Amino acid sequence: MDGELILALSGVTCRYPDAPRDSLVGVSLEVRAGEFHAVLGPNGSGKTTLVRAALGLVRRVAGRAEILGRPARDWSRRELARVVGVLPQREDNLFPQRVRETVLLGRYPHLSLLGGMGANDRAAVERALVACDAADLADRWLWSLSGGEYQRVRLARALAQEPRLLVLDEPTTSLDLRHEMELFELVRALVDAHGLAALMITHHVNLAARFADQVLILAEGRAVARGRPADVLTGETAAAVFQWPVVISAFEGRPQMIPLRKKENRP
Protein backbone atom coordinates (compact mmCIF):
# COMPACT_ATOMS: atom_id res chain seq x y z
CA MET A 1 0.00 0.00 0.00
CA ASP A 2 3.04 2.29 0.03
CA GLY A 3 2.76 5.42 -2.11
CA GLU A 4 5.18 6.18 -4.89
CA LEU A 5 8.69 7.10 -3.74
CA ILE A 6 9.08 10.81 -4.44
CA LEU A 7 12.16 11.97 -2.60
CA ALA A 8 15.02 9.68 -1.66
CA LEU A 9 18.17 10.82 0.12
CA SER A 10 20.85 8.41 1.14
CA GLY A 11 24.00 9.24 3.05
CA VAL A 12 23.86 12.91 2.07
CA THR A 13 26.79 15.01 3.28
CA CYS A 14 27.05 18.73 2.51
CA ARG A 15 29.40 21.54 3.25
CA TYR A 16 28.96 25.22 2.37
CA PRO A 17 31.96 26.94 0.77
CA ASP A 18 34.40 28.19 3.46
CA ALA A 19 32.43 26.45 6.25
CA PRO A 20 34.60 24.89 8.97
CA ARG A 21 32.54 21.68 9.14
CA ASP A 22 29.94 19.71 7.20
CA SER A 23 26.43 21.11 7.62
CA LEU A 24 24.90 17.70 6.94
CA VAL A 25 26.51 14.32 7.62
CA GLY A 26 25.26 11.11 6.06
CA VAL A 27 21.55 11.86 6.26
CA SER A 28 19.03 9.51 4.64
CA LEU A 29 15.33 10.08 4.08
CA GLU A 30 12.54 8.58 1.99
CA VAL A 31 9.35 10.54 1.33
CA ARG A 32 6.45 8.78 -0.40
CA ALA A 33 3.19 10.06 -1.84
CA GLY A 34 0.54 10.42 0.85
CA GLU A 35 3.07 10.87 3.67
CA PHE A 36 3.59 13.87 5.95
CA HIS A 37 7.16 14.12 7.18
CA ALA A 38 8.39 16.55 9.81
CA VAL A 39 12.01 17.54 10.27
CA LEU A 40 12.90 18.54 13.83
CA GLY A 41 16.06 19.82 15.42
CA PRO A 42 17.58 22.86 17.09
CA ASN A 43 18.74 25.96 15.22
CA GLY A 44 21.70 25.26 12.96
CA SER A 45 21.12 21.51 12.96
CA GLY A 46 20.97 21.37 9.16
CA LYS A 47 17.21 21.36 8.53
CA THR A 48 17.19 23.99 5.79
CA THR A 49 20.38 22.58 4.29
CA LEU A 50 18.61 19.24 3.99
CA VAL A 51 15.97 20.85 1.76
CA ARG A 52 18.56 22.65 -0.30
CA ALA A 53 20.56 19.45 -0.75
CA ALA A 54 17.45 17.52 -1.74
CA LEU A 55 16.63 20.10 -4.42
CA GLY A 56 20.15 20.47 -5.76
CA LEU A 57 20.80 23.99 -4.41
CA VAL A 58 23.88 23.09 -2.35
CA ARG A 59 26.66 20.86 -3.51
CA ARG A 60 26.75 17.45 -1.99
CA VAL A 61 30.12 16.14 -0.81
CA ALA A 62 28.81 12.58 -0.63
CA GLY A 63 25.59 10.63 -0.91
CA ARG A 64 22.71 10.51 -3.36
CA ALA A 65 19.60 12.64 -3.74
CA GLU A 66 16.90 11.46 -6.12
CA ILE A 67 13.51 12.84 -7.01
CA LEU A 68 11.12 10.38 -8.66
CA GLY A 69 14.09 8.10 -9.20
CA ARG A 70 16.17 10.68 -11.05
CA PRO A 71 19.26 12.38 -9.53
CA ALA A 72 18.41 15.85 -8.23
CA ARG A 73 21.25 17.38 -10.25
CA ASP A 74 19.75 16.17 -13.54
CA TRP A 75 16.53 18.12 -13.09
CA SER A 76 16.32 21.59 -14.56
CA ARG A 77 14.91 24.16 -12.14
CA ARG A 78 11.80 24.40 -14.30
CA GLU A 79 11.15 20.65 -14.35
CA LEU A 80 11.73 20.46 -10.61
CA ALA A 81 9.28 23.29 -9.95
CA ARG A 82 6.55 21.23 -11.62
CA VAL A 83 7.09 18.40 -9.13
CA VAL A 84 8.17 20.13 -5.91
CA GLY A 85 6.55 23.24 -4.41
CA VAL A 86 8.58 25.00 -1.75
CA LEU A 87 7.68 27.60 0.88
CA PRO A 88 11.05 29.01 1.88
CA GLN A 89 11.45 30.63 5.27
CA ARG A 90 11.96 34.08 3.85
CA GLU A 91 11.08 35.89 0.67
CA ASP A 92 10.82 39.52 -0.39
CA ASN A 93 8.06 41.55 -1.90
CA LEU A 94 9.98 44.13 -3.84
CA PHE A 95 7.04 45.63 -5.69
CA PRO A 96 3.42 45.82 -4.57
CA GLN A 97 1.22 43.00 -5.89
CA ARG A 98 -2.11 41.34 -5.36
CA VAL A 99 -2.81 37.88 -4.00
CA ARG A 100 -4.00 36.38 -7.30
CA GLU A 101 -0.89 37.67 -9.11
CA THR A 102 1.31 36.04 -6.52
CA VAL A 103 -0.47 32.71 -6.85
CA LEU A 104 -0.17 32.97 -10.66
CA LEU A 105 3.62 32.87 -10.22
CA GLY A 106 3.11 29.23 -9.27
CA ARG A 107 2.05 28.53 -12.87
CA TYR A 108 5.29 29.88 -14.36
CA PRO A 109 7.08 26.53 -14.51
CA HIS A 110 4.19 25.23 -16.64
CA LEU A 111 4.14 28.08 -19.17
CA SER A 112 5.98 28.09 -22.47
CA LEU A 113 8.27 30.96 -23.40
CA LEU A 114 5.81 32.70 -25.70
CA GLY A 115 2.51 31.23 -24.58
CA GLY A 116 0.19 33.10 -22.28
CA MET A 117 -1.81 31.99 -19.30
CA GLY A 118 -4.41 29.44 -20.44
CA ALA A 119 -7.80 28.43 -19.03
CA ASN A 120 -6.29 25.44 -17.24
CA ASP A 121 -3.70 27.72 -15.60
CA ARG A 122 -6.43 30.01 -14.31
CA ALA A 123 -8.41 27.01 -13.11
CA ALA A 124 -5.36 25.68 -11.25
CA VAL A 125 -4.94 29.06 -9.54
CA GLU A 126 -8.58 29.16 -8.45
CA ARG A 127 -8.42 25.55 -7.20
CA ALA A 128 -5.31 26.37 -5.18
CA LEU A 129 -6.93 29.46 -3.69
CA VAL A 130 -10.01 27.47 -2.69
CA ALA A 131 -7.97 24.59 -1.27
CA CYS A 132 -6.11 27.03 0.98
CA ASP A 133 -9.27 28.87 2.01
CA ALA A 134 -7.86 31.98 0.36
CA ALA A 135 -10.40 32.55 -2.42
CA ASP A 136 -11.84 35.66 -0.77
CA LEU A 137 -8.34 37.13 -0.40
CA ALA A 138 -7.68 36.96 -4.15
CA ASP A 139 -8.06 40.67 -4.87
CA ARG A 140 -6.32 41.94 -1.73
CA TRP A 141 -2.87 43.51 -1.75
CA LEU A 142 -0.21 41.22 -0.37
CA TRP A 143 1.02 43.74 2.18
CA SER A 144 -2.47 44.04 3.69
CA LEU A 145 -2.60 40.38 4.76
CA SER A 146 -2.10 39.07 8.29
CA GLY A 147 0.70 36.59 8.93
CA GLY A 148 -1.65 33.62 8.77
CA GLU A 149 -3.33 34.78 5.58
CA TYR A 150 0.05 35.41 3.97
CA GLN A 151 1.20 31.86 4.69
CA ARG A 152 -2.03 30.44 3.24
CA VAL A 153 -1.48 32.49 0.08
CA ARG A 154 2.09 31.26 -0.23
CA LEU A 155 0.84 27.71 0.22
CA ALA A 156 -1.71 28.35 -2.54
CA ARG A 157 1.10 29.50 -4.80
CA ALA A 158 2.99 26.27 -4.13
CA LEU A 159 -0.20 24.27 -4.82
CA ALA A 160 -0.71 26.12 -8.10
CA GLN A 161 2.53 24.50 -9.21
CA GLU A 162 0.56 21.22 -9.01
CA PRO A 163 3.45 19.51 -7.27
CA ARG A 164 3.80 15.95 -6.00
CA LEU A 165 5.82 17.12 -2.99
CA LEU A 166 5.31 20.16 -0.76
CA VAL A 167 8.27 21.44 1.21
CA LEU A 168 7.57 23.92 4.00
CA ASP A 169 10.38 25.58 5.93
CA GLU A 170 9.10 26.72 9.34
CA PRO A 171 5.75 27.88 7.94
CA THR A 172 4.15 28.63 11.31
CA THR A 173 6.87 30.77 12.87
CA SER A 174 5.22 33.95 14.18
CA LEU A 175 1.69 32.61 13.74
CA ASP A 176 -0.75 32.54 16.63
CA LEU A 177 -2.26 29.31 17.88
CA ARG A 178 -5.34 29.28 15.67
CA HIS A 179 -3.47 30.04 12.46
CA GLU A 180 -0.78 27.58 13.34
CA MET A 181 -3.31 24.79 13.90
CA GLU A 182 -5.14 25.74 10.72
CA LEU A 183 -1.95 25.45 8.71
CA PHE A 184 -1.08 22.04 10.13
CA GLU A 185 -4.65 20.85 9.52
CA LEU A 186 -4.50 22.19 5.97
CA VAL A 187 -1.25 20.43 5.14
CA ARG A 188 -2.56 17.20 6.66
CA ALA A 189 -5.77 17.51 4.62
CA LEU A 190 -3.84 18.13 1.39
CA VAL A 191 -1.72 15.06 2.02
CA ASP A 192 -4.78 12.89 2.76
CA ALA A 193 -7.09 14.21 0.06
CA HIS A 194 -4.69 14.70 -2.84
CA GLY A 195 -2.03 12.11 -2.16
CA LEU A 196 0.60 14.82 -1.89
CA ALA A 197 3.80 14.23 -0.01
CA ALA A 198 4.77 16.90 2.53
CA LEU A 199 8.08 17.66 4.17
CA MET A 200 7.80 20.27 6.89
CA ILE A 201 10.63 21.79 8.84
CA THR A 202 9.35 22.99 12.19
CA HIS A 203 10.27 23.77 15.77
CA HIS A 204 6.90 22.60 17.01
CA VAL A 205 7.74 19.16 18.27
CA ASN A 206 4.29 18.49 19.68
CA LEU A 207 2.38 19.50 16.56
CA ALA A 208 4.81 17.54 14.41
CA ALA A 209 4.18 14.51 16.62
CA ARG A 210 0.40 15.01 16.33
CA PHE A 211 0.21 15.55 12.57
CA ALA A 212 3.18 13.88 10.90
CA ASP A 213 3.47 10.27 9.82
CA GLN A 214 7.24 10.30 10.11
CA VAL A 215 9.72 12.52 11.89
CA LEU A 216 13.39 13.04 11.25
CA ILE A 217 15.38 14.52 14.14
CA LEU A 218 18.59 16.31 13.27
CA ALA A 219 21.37 17.50 15.56
CA GLU A 220 24.59 19.08 14.33
CA GLY A 221 23.91 17.85 10.83
CA ARG A 222 23.37 14.21 11.80
CA ALA A 223 20.16 12.21 11.82
CA VAL A 224 19.61 11.28 15.45
CA ALA A 225 16.38 9.42 14.85
CA ARG A 226 13.97 8.69 12.03
CA GLY A 227 10.60 6.94 12.14
CA ARG A 228 7.07 7.17 13.50
CA PRO A 229 6.70 9.85 16.19
CA ALA A 230 5.74 7.30 18.87
CA ASP A 231 8.87 5.28 18.12
CA VAL A 232 11.51 7.99 17.95
CA LEU A 233 10.34 10.80 20.20
CA THR A 234 11.61 9.43 23.50
CA GLY A 235 12.60 11.42 26.54
CA GLU A 236 16.29 10.57 26.16
CA THR A 237 16.45 11.49 22.49
CA ALA A 238 14.56 14.75 22.93
CA ALA A 239 16.55 15.81 25.98
CA ALA A 240 19.83 15.11 24.19
CA VAL A 241 18.84 16.86 20.97
CA PHE A 242 17.26 19.94 22.48
CA GLN A 243 19.71 20.04 25.38
CA TRP A 244 17.02 20.53 27.96
CA PRO A 245 15.34 18.10 30.40
CA VAL A 246 11.90 17.00 29.15
CA VAL A 247 9.24 14.44 29.91
CA ILE A 248 7.23 12.70 27.21
CA SER A 249 3.60 11.79 27.77
CA ALA A 250 1.02 10.41 25.38
CA PHE A 251 -2.00 12.27 24.04
CA GLU A 252 -4.36 10.60 21.57
CA GLY A 253 -1.71 7.98 20.98
CA ARG A 254 0.96 10.51 20.05
CA PRO A 255 3.94 11.49 22.17
CA GLN A 256 3.92 15.04 23.55
CA MET A 257 6.98 16.73 24.94
CA ILE A 258 6.88 18.86 28.06
CA PRO A 259 10.04 20.77 28.92
CA LEU A 260 10.89 20.71 32.63
CA ARG A 261 11.92 23.67 34.72
CA LYS A 262 15.43 23.83 36.08
CA LYS A 263 15.77 21.59 39.10
CA GLU A 264 16.65 24.36 41.54
CA ASN A 265 13.73 26.51 40.35
CA ARG A 266 11.01 23.86 40.39
CA PRO A 267 8.13 24.65 42.75
Added chain:
Amino acid sequence: MKYVVLAGAALATLAAALLVGPANLPLADLLGSPIVWQLRLPRAVLAFLVGGALGVAGTSLQALVRNPLADPFLLGLSGGAGLGAVAAIALHVPGPWALPLAAFVGAVGAMALVYRLGLVGGGELDPRILLLGGVAVGALAGAITTAIVSLAEATELRNAFLWLWGGFSGASWTTVFVILAYAPLPLGVLVAAARPLDLLALGEEPAQYLGADVRRLKQLVYLAASLLTAAAVAVAGVIGFVGLVVPHVCRLVWGRLHRTLLPTAFLTGGILLAAADTLARTVVAPRELPVGIVTALLGVPVFAFLLRRWTVS
Protein backbone atom coordinates in the same frame (compact mmCIF):
# COMPACT_ATOMS: atom_id res chain seq x y z
CA MET B 1 -5.96 48.43 -25.10
CA LYS B 2 -2.92 49.90 -23.35
CA TYR B 3 -0.83 49.17 -26.43
CA VAL B 4 -3.32 51.04 -28.63
CA VAL B 5 -3.12 54.05 -26.32
CA LEU B 6 0.66 53.91 -26.17
CA ALA B 7 1.03 53.42 -29.92
CA GLY B 8 -1.30 56.37 -30.47
CA ALA B 9 0.73 58.51 -28.09
CA ALA B 10 3.94 57.41 -29.80
CA LEU B 11 2.61 58.39 -33.23
CA ALA B 12 1.38 61.73 -31.88
CA THR B 13 4.79 62.43 -30.35
CA LEU B 14 6.58 61.58 -33.58
CA ALA B 15 4.15 63.73 -35.58
CA ALA B 16 4.74 66.65 -33.21
CA ALA B 17 8.48 66.16 -33.57
CA LEU B 18 8.11 66.44 -37.35
CA LEU B 19 5.87 69.51 -37.18
CA VAL B 20 7.84 71.80 -34.91
CA GLY B 21 11.33 73.14 -35.28
CA PRO B 22 13.36 76.30 -35.77
CA ALA B 23 12.83 76.23 -39.53
CA ASN B 24 9.20 77.32 -39.87
CA LEU B 25 7.84 75.05 -42.55
CA PRO B 26 4.37 75.58 -43.97
CA LEU B 27 2.19 72.54 -43.46
CA ALA B 28 1.82 71.95 -47.18
CA ASP B 29 5.59 71.66 -47.73
CA LEU B 30 6.09 69.33 -44.80
CA LEU B 31 6.03 66.02 -46.64
CA GLY B 32 8.33 67.19 -49.39
CA SER B 33 10.88 68.88 -47.21
CA PRO B 34 14.37 67.42 -46.77
CA ILE B 35 14.45 69.02 -43.32
CA VAL B 36 11.69 66.65 -42.29
CA TRP B 37 13.04 63.54 -44.02
CA GLN B 38 16.75 63.99 -43.39
CA LEU B 39 16.79 65.81 -40.05
CA ARG B 40 13.61 65.69 -38.00
CA LEU B 41 12.38 62.17 -38.76
CA PRO B 42 15.62 60.24 -38.18
CA ARG B 43 16.26 62.34 -35.09
CA ALA B 44 12.82 61.65 -33.62
CA VAL B 45 13.04 57.94 -34.46
CA LEU B 46 16.49 57.69 -32.88
CA ALA B 47 15.32 59.49 -29.74
CA PHE B 48 12.38 57.10 -29.56
CA LEU B 49 14.59 54.01 -29.94
CA VAL B 50 17.12 55.22 -27.38
CA GLY B 51 14.38 56.12 -24.91
CA GLY B 52 12.81 52.70 -25.39
CA ALA B 53 16.15 50.95 -24.90
CA LEU B 54 16.80 52.91 -21.69
CA GLY B 55 13.31 52.17 -20.39
CA VAL B 56 13.77 48.43 -20.95
CA ALA B 57 17.34 48.41 -19.60
CA GLY B 58 16.26 50.29 -16.46
CA THR B 59 13.28 48.01 -15.86
CA SER B 60 15.33 44.84 -16.09
CA LEU B 61 18.26 46.19 -14.07
CA GLN B 62 15.94 47.24 -11.25
CA ALA B 63 14.59 43.69 -11.17
CA LEU B 64 18.08 42.22 -11.39
CA VAL B 65 19.74 44.16 -8.57
CA ARG B 66 16.40 44.08 -6.74
CA ASN B 67 16.69 47.75 -6.00
CA PRO B 68 13.94 50.09 -7.15
CA LEU B 69 16.35 53.03 -7.31
CA ALA B 70 18.71 51.43 -9.82
CA ASP B 71 19.36 53.25 -13.09
CA PRO B 72 21.13 51.91 -16.20
CA PHE B 73 23.94 54.38 -15.63
CA LEU B 74 24.40 53.52 -11.98
CA LEU B 75 26.50 50.52 -12.90
CA GLY B 76 29.51 52.52 -14.08
CA LEU B 77 28.58 52.68 -17.76
CA SER B 78 28.36 56.47 -17.97
CA GLY B 79 31.80 56.82 -16.40
CA GLY B 80 33.27 54.34 -18.85
CA ALA B 81 31.59 55.98 -21.83
CA GLY B 82 32.81 59.42 -20.73
CA LEU B 83 36.35 58.16 -20.35
CA GLY B 84 36.22 56.61 -23.82
CA ALA B 85 34.93 59.80 -25.42
CA VAL B 86 37.40 62.09 -23.67
CA ALA B 87 40.28 59.75 -24.46
CA ALA B 88 39.30 59.68 -28.14
CA ILE B 89 39.28 63.48 -28.28
CA ALA B 90 42.52 63.85 -26.35
CA LEU B 91 44.21 61.35 -28.65
CA HIS B 92 42.76 63.07 -31.76
CA VAL B 93 41.17 59.91 -33.11
CA PRO B 94 39.80 60.98 -36.52
CA GLY B 95 36.49 60.20 -38.23
CA PRO B 96 32.81 60.85 -37.60
CA TRP B 97 32.34 57.58 -35.68
CA ALA B 98 35.34 58.05 -33.41
CA LEU B 99 33.38 59.53 -30.51
CA PRO B 100 30.47 57.07 -30.44
CA LEU B 101 32.75 54.09 -30.95
CA ALA B 102 35.13 55.22 -28.21
CA ALA B 103 32.21 55.82 -25.85
CA PHE B 104 30.83 52.37 -26.67
CA VAL B 105 34.20 50.75 -26.04
CA GLY B 106 34.52 52.66 -22.75
CA ALA B 107 31.04 51.61 -21.63
CA VAL B 108 31.62 47.96 -22.54
CA GLY B 109 34.99 48.10 -20.76
CA ALA B 110 33.30 49.40 -17.62
CA MET B 111 30.62 46.73 -17.96
CA ALA B 112 33.26 43.98 -18.19
CA LEU B 113 35.07 45.34 -15.14
CA VAL B 114 31.89 45.57 -13.06
CA TYR B 115 30.87 42.09 -14.21
CA ARG B 116 34.23 40.70 -13.11
CA LEU B 117 33.85 42.45 -9.74
CA GLY B 118 30.36 40.98 -9.40
CA LEU B 119 31.88 37.50 -9.53
CA VAL B 120 34.39 37.98 -6.67
CA GLY B 121 32.13 36.23 -4.15
CA GLY B 122 32.35 32.93 -6.05
CA GLY B 123 30.89 31.54 -9.24
CA GLU B 124 27.71 33.58 -9.11
CA LEU B 125 26.97 37.24 -9.80
CA ASP B 126 26.12 39.08 -6.61
CA PRO B 127 23.72 41.96 -7.37
CA ARG B 128 24.83 43.92 -4.30
CA ILE B 129 28.43 43.78 -5.46
CA LEU B 130 27.30 44.76 -8.97
CA LEU B 131 25.86 47.96 -7.50
CA LEU B 132 28.91 48.75 -5.38
CA GLY B 133 31.27 47.75 -8.18
CA GLY B 134 29.37 50.00 -10.58
CA VAL B 135 29.81 52.99 -8.31
CA ALA B 136 33.50 52.19 -7.79
CA VAL B 137 34.24 51.70 -11.49
CA GLY B 138 32.33 54.91 -12.28
CA ALA B 139 34.45 56.81 -9.77
CA LEU B 140 37.65 55.35 -11.18
CA ALA B 141 36.67 56.25 -14.74
CA GLY B 142 35.70 59.74 -13.56
CA ALA B 143 39.09 60.23 -11.93
CA ILE B 144 40.97 59.19 -15.06
CA THR B 145 38.69 61.38 -17.19
CA THR B 146 39.43 64.39 -15.00
CA ALA B 147 43.15 63.64 -15.18
CA ILE B 148 43.01 63.65 -18.99
CA VAL B 149 40.96 66.84 -19.00
CA SER B 150 43.39 68.64 -16.68
CA LEU B 151 46.32 67.75 -18.91
CA ALA B 152 44.76 68.44 -22.32
CA GLU B 153 43.63 71.48 -24.30
CA ALA B 154 40.45 72.77 -22.69
CA THR B 155 38.52 73.92 -25.74
CA GLU B 156 38.28 70.67 -27.60
CA LEU B 157 37.16 68.90 -24.44
CA ARG B 158 34.15 71.14 -24.07
CA ASN B 159 32.68 69.17 -26.96
CA ALA B 160 33.23 65.91 -25.16
CA PHE B 161 31.42 67.18 -22.07
CA LEU B 162 28.51 68.63 -23.98
CA TRP B 163 28.28 65.47 -25.99
CA LEU B 164 28.18 63.42 -22.81
CA TRP B 165 25.18 65.35 -21.56
CA GLY B 166 23.27 63.82 -24.34
CA GLY B 167 21.80 64.95 -27.58
CA PHE B 168 20.53 63.83 -30.92
CA SER B 169 21.86 66.66 -33.08
CA GLY B 170 24.11 64.20 -34.88
CA ALA B 171 21.25 61.82 -35.67
CA SER B 172 21.07 60.36 -39.15
CA TRP B 173 19.40 57.43 -40.84
CA THR B 174 22.72 55.56 -40.56
CA THR B 175 22.61 55.82 -36.76
CA VAL B 176 18.98 54.72 -36.78
CA PHE B 177 19.82 51.65 -38.85
CA VAL B 178 22.82 50.79 -36.64
CA ILE B 179 20.54 50.80 -33.59
CA LEU B 180 17.79 48.93 -35.45
CA ALA B 181 20.29 46.20 -36.30
CA TYR B 182 21.87 46.13 -32.85
CA ALA B 183 19.03 46.45 -30.35
CA PRO B 184 16.75 43.48 -31.22
CA LEU B 185 19.12 40.86 -29.78
CA PRO B 186 19.50 42.33 -26.26
CA LEU B 187 15.83 43.38 -26.30
CA GLY B 188 14.83 39.84 -27.26
CA VAL B 189 16.95 38.36 -24.49
CA LEU B 190 15.29 40.62 -21.93
CA VAL B 191 11.76 39.94 -23.17
CA ALA B 192 12.48 36.20 -23.02
CA ALA B 193 13.58 36.71 -19.40
CA ALA B 194 10.35 38.49 -18.48
CA ARG B 195 8.79 35.72 -16.37
CA PRO B 196 11.95 34.71 -14.50
CA LEU B 197 12.44 38.42 -13.70
CA ASP B 198 9.01 38.40 -12.01
CA LEU B 199 10.19 35.50 -9.87
CA LEU B 200 13.46 37.21 -8.99
CA ALA B 201 11.51 39.90 -7.12
CA LEU B 202 10.80 37.24 -4.46
CA GLY B 203 14.51 36.66 -3.86
CA GLU B 204 17.02 34.32 -5.45
CA GLU B 205 16.17 31.18 -3.52
CA PRO B 206 12.37 31.46 -3.89
CA ALA B 207 12.87 32.22 -7.60
CA GLN B 208 14.78 28.99 -8.03
CA TYR B 209 12.05 27.01 -6.30
CA LEU B 210 9.59 28.46 -8.81
CA GLY B 211 11.66 27.31 -11.74
CA ALA B 212 14.06 30.17 -12.57
CA ASP B 213 17.63 29.33 -13.50
CA VAL B 214 18.85 32.29 -11.46
CA ARG B 215 22.55 32.00 -12.18
CA ARG B 216 22.13 32.18 -15.95
CA LEU B 217 19.33 34.71 -15.65
CA LYS B 218 21.54 37.19 -13.80
CA GLN B 219 24.32 36.90 -16.36
CA LEU B 220 22.05 37.26 -19.37
CA VAL B 221 20.06 40.17 -17.97
CA TYR B 222 23.11 42.07 -16.80
CA LEU B 223 24.88 41.67 -20.15
CA ALA B 224 21.83 42.43 -22.29
CA ALA B 225 20.77 45.49 -20.28
CA SER B 226 24.33 46.85 -20.21
CA LEU B 227 24.84 46.33 -23.93
CA LEU B 228 21.60 48.22 -24.61
CA THR B 229 22.74 51.06 -22.36
CA ALA B 230 26.19 51.12 -23.95
CA ALA B 231 24.63 51.52 -27.40
CA ALA B 232 22.34 54.25 -26.10
CA VAL B 233 25.23 56.19 -24.57
CA ALA B 234 27.27 55.78 -27.75
CA VAL B 235 24.68 57.40 -29.99
CA ALA B 236 23.14 59.87 -27.56
CA GLY B 237 25.39 60.39 -24.55
CA VAL B 238 24.31 60.00 -20.96
CA ILE B 239 20.59 60.63 -20.68
CA GLY B 240 19.52 60.30 -17.09
CA PHE B 241 16.16 59.56 -15.46
CA VAL B 242 14.51 57.81 -18.43
CA GLY B 243 15.80 54.44 -17.21
CA LEU B 244 14.92 55.30 -13.63
CA VAL B 245 11.51 56.93 -13.84
CA VAL B 246 9.90 55.11 -16.76
CA PRO B 247 9.93 51.67 -15.07
CA HIS B 248 8.23 53.09 -11.99
CA VAL B 249 5.58 54.93 -13.96
CA CYS B 250 4.81 51.75 -15.91
CA ARG B 251 4.70 49.63 -12.75
CA LEU B 252 2.27 52.06 -11.12
CA VAL B 253 0.02 52.15 -14.16
CA TRP B 254 0.19 48.62 -15.57
CA GLY B 255 1.38 46.43 -12.70
CA ARG B 256 4.63 44.70 -12.03
CA LEU B 257 4.65 41.70 -14.36
CA HIS B 258 7.49 42.02 -16.85
CA ARG B 259 5.60 40.55 -19.80
CA THR B 260 3.60 43.78 -19.78
CA LEU B 261 6.19 45.96 -18.12
CA LEU B 262 8.98 45.55 -20.69
CA PRO B 263 6.94 46.47 -23.81
CA THR B 264 5.18 49.33 -22.04
CA ALA B 265 8.50 50.61 -20.68
CA PHE B 266 9.88 50.54 -24.23
CA LEU B 267 6.98 52.58 -25.60
CA THR B 268 6.83 54.97 -22.65
CA GLY B 269 10.58 55.53 -22.67
CA GLY B 270 10.46 56.18 -26.39
CA ILE B 271 7.61 58.67 -26.07
CA LEU B 272 9.27 60.48 -23.16
CA LEU B 273 12.62 60.86 -24.86
CA ALA B 274 11.22 61.81 -28.28
CA ALA B 275 9.10 64.48 -26.57
CA ALA B 276 12.03 65.68 -24.44
CA ASP B 277 14.22 65.97 -27.53
CA THR B 278 11.57 67.98 -29.34
CA LEU B 279 11.53 70.36 -26.37
CA ALA B 280 15.32 70.43 -26.20
CA ARG B 281 15.68 71.63 -29.77
CA THR B 282 12.77 74.10 -29.79
CA VAL B 283 12.54 75.94 -26.44
CA VAL B 284 15.78 77.93 -26.91
CA ALA B 285 15.88 77.75 -30.74
CA PRO B 286 18.01 78.30 -32.71
CA ARG B 287 20.27 76.95 -29.95
CA GLU B 288 19.72 73.57 -28.32
CA LEU B 289 19.62 72.29 -24.77
CA PRO B 290 21.31 68.95 -24.09
CA VAL B 291 18.39 66.53 -23.90
CA GLY B 292 19.75 65.08 -20.66
CA ILE B 293 18.95 68.41 -19.01
CA VAL B 294 15.34 68.25 -20.19
CA THR B 295 14.84 64.67 -18.95
CA ALA B 296 16.39 65.63 -15.62
CA LEU B 297 14.15 68.69 -15.30
CA LEU B 298 11.10 66.53 -16.08
CA GLY B 299 12.36 63.49 -14.23
CA VAL B 300 13.39 64.87 -10.86
CA PRO B 301 9.91 66.14 -9.89
CA VAL B 302 8.31 62.87 -11.02
CA PHE B 303 10.91 60.99 -9.08
CA ALA B 304 10.35 63.06 -5.96
CA PHE B 305 6.63 62.35 -6.24
CA LEU B 306 7.33 58.62 -6.59
CA LEU B 307 9.64 58.60 -3.59
CA ARG B 308 6.86 60.14 -1.57
CA ARG B 309 4.39 57.47 -2.70
CA TRP B 310 6.98 54.84 -1.93
CA THR B 311 7.41 55.95 1.65
CA VAL B 312 3.66 56.40 2.16
CA SER B 313 2.86 52.80 1.13
